[in-house]
Amino acid sequence: MNHTFQDVFDTYNWDETLASIQNKTAQDVEHALGKSKRDLEDFKALLSPAAQPYLEQMAGLSQAATKKRFGNTIQMYAPMYLSNECQNICTYCGFSMTNKIPRRTLNDEEILKEVAFLKAKGFDHILLVTGEANRTVGVSYLKNAIKLIKQHFSNVTIEVQPLDQEEYELLIEEGLYAVLVYQETYHRDEYKKHHPKGKKSNFNYRLDTADRLGKAGIHKIGIGALFGLEDWRADAFFTALHLRYLEKKYWKTKYSISFPRLRPFSGGLEPKVEMTDKDLVQTICAFRLLDEDVELSLSTRESEVFRNNIVHLGITSMSSESKTNPGGYTVDPQTLEQFETSDERSTEQVTDMLKTNGLEPVWKDWESFS
Numbered sequence: 001m002n003h004t005f006q007d008v009f010d011t012y013n014w015d016e017t018l019a020s021i022q023n024k025t026a027q028d029v030e031h032a033l034g035k036s037k038r039d040l041e042d043f044k045a046l047l048s049p050a051a052q053p054y055l056e057q058m059a060g061l062s063q064a065a066t067k068k069r070f071g072n073t074i075q076m077y078a079p080m081y082l083s084n085e086c087q088n089i090c091t092y093c094g095f096s097m098t099n100k101i102p103r104r105t106l107n108d109e110e111i112l113k114e115v116a117f118l119k120a121k122g123f124d125h126i127l128l129v130t131g132e133a134n135r136t137v138g139v140s141y142l143k144n145a146i147k148l149i150k151q152h153f154s155n156v157t158i159e160v161q162p163l164d165q166e167e168y169e170l171l172i173e174e175g176l177y178a179v180l181v182y183q184e185t186y187h188r189d190e191y192k193k194h195h196p197k198g199k200k201s202n203f204n205y206r207l208d209t210a211d212r213l214g215k216a217g218i219h220k221i222g223i224g225a226l227f228g229l230e231d232w233r234a235d236a237f238f239t240a241l242h243l244r245y246l247e248k249k250y251w252k253t254k255y256s257i258s259f260p261r262l263r264p265f266s267g268g269l270e271p272k273v274e275m276t277d278k279d280l281v282q283t284i285c286a287f288r289l290l291d292e293d294v295e296l297s298l299s300t301r302e303s304e305v306f307r308n309n310i311v312h313l314g315i316t317s318m319s320s321e322s323k324t325n326p327g328g329y330t331v332d333p334q335t336l337e338q339f340e341t342s343d344e345r346s347t348e349q350v351t352d353m354l355k356t357n358g359l360e361p362v363w364k365d366w367e368s369f370s
Contacts, residue, residue, distance in 0.1 A: 004211040009242075018233060021048050021233045021234065024048035026050050026054075032045040043240050046285070047286050052282065055281065058282065058285040065314075074311060074317065076123060076125065076319075076320065077155075078121070078123045078125070078347075081325055081328060082105065082111065082137065082141075083104065083137045084131050084325060086132050087198045088199065091194045091196075092194060104327065106326055108144070110331045111149065113331055123347075124154045128145060130142075134199070147175070150175035159181070162199075165213075172217060177218075178219055181206070184229060186225060186239070211246075211249075213253075214249060220295075221255055226262060232279060236283050247291075255293075258299065259280060259283065259284060261275050261301065280310075284310065295317055296314050297316070304343045307343050311353075320343070320347045321350070
């Protein structure tokens with residue numbers, strides 16, 4: 001039998017899982033904090049309301065675990081938006097098909113202009129982002145973009161529409177290093193509500209994307225949820241369940257978790273369940289205490305102050321100076337953004353902040369920037 005994460009996922013009930021997290025006690029939290037290896041029940045305790053008074057202790061343990069495994073380094077990366085064309089309707093996204101915005105897809109010359117800008121800033125890890133439009137930014141477009149870009153960067157990662165296993169294999173042959181694919185929310189009914197139209201409305205196909213990537217032999221898979229669409233505690237738990245399943249099944253692959261929260265965009269969806277700064281710190285620390293090896297990433301969606309304060313507590317990679325519109329660095333700064341960034345400091349300012357905090361910005365996996 002060809003099992004996928006869906007088989008594991010279907011054995012869980014959302015409401016029961018959430019109730020189980022809510023019902024954890026101070027004793028459960030203390031038990032979890034006292035262990036050196038933690039399981040998913042411990043993770044529930046660390047996510048629970050009962051863990052809030054222990055946040056300082058969690059942060060201290062999280063910092064120590066991160067330092068032990070990753071040293072005093074933060075991996076720097078930059079997103080590069082290639083296209084804002086999209087065939088999906090998503091209630092929370094500026095690129096949604098229903099939004100009447102000018103659509104743009106970069107050509108080769110424009111891509112290379114953006115590459116030159118990011119190279120000059122020192123970046124060596126690039127994240128290519130598009131809307132989900134198979135016809136305009138399908139596999140052949142992505143293959144060409146990777147071919148153009150890979151000679152300039154050590155690592156090329158994509159965040160695009162989910163693809164079939166054979167399509168991922170083609171892109172890996174071309175030099176693709178990693179793929180980020182967020183479930184958005186693991187709540188089936190809420191997912192349907194937020195993705196009413198387009199290929200993305202297929203919950204199961206999206207859920208099994210990481211399995212297709214694992215089978216294709218990708219180096220690294222990034223997963224996560226968009227916190228705010230549903231209860232963040234349950235979504236964080238299902239993200240961890242997904243991570244544990246993948247690590248066991250595709251053990252040669254590396255993994256990363258991202259923590260996007262709903263941000264303002266041109267359509268303006270308010271979070272159903274607000275995730276406060278304190279809640280996000282708790283979630284990041286809980287992930288680090290569950291898994292010392294997983295990479296934890298924080299984008300410029302978050303504020304300058306929040307990012308300054310979180311750099312020691314478990315995060316291992318950060319973006320800076322991000323533009324979330326196609327050609328946003330040099331070609332067309334005016335096209336509409338996917339979401340508003342909050343930390344708008346230059347790359348130089350962010351790296352100075354990291355150094356002031358005793359951290360070393362790393363631009364390549366094997367060569368540090370000094």
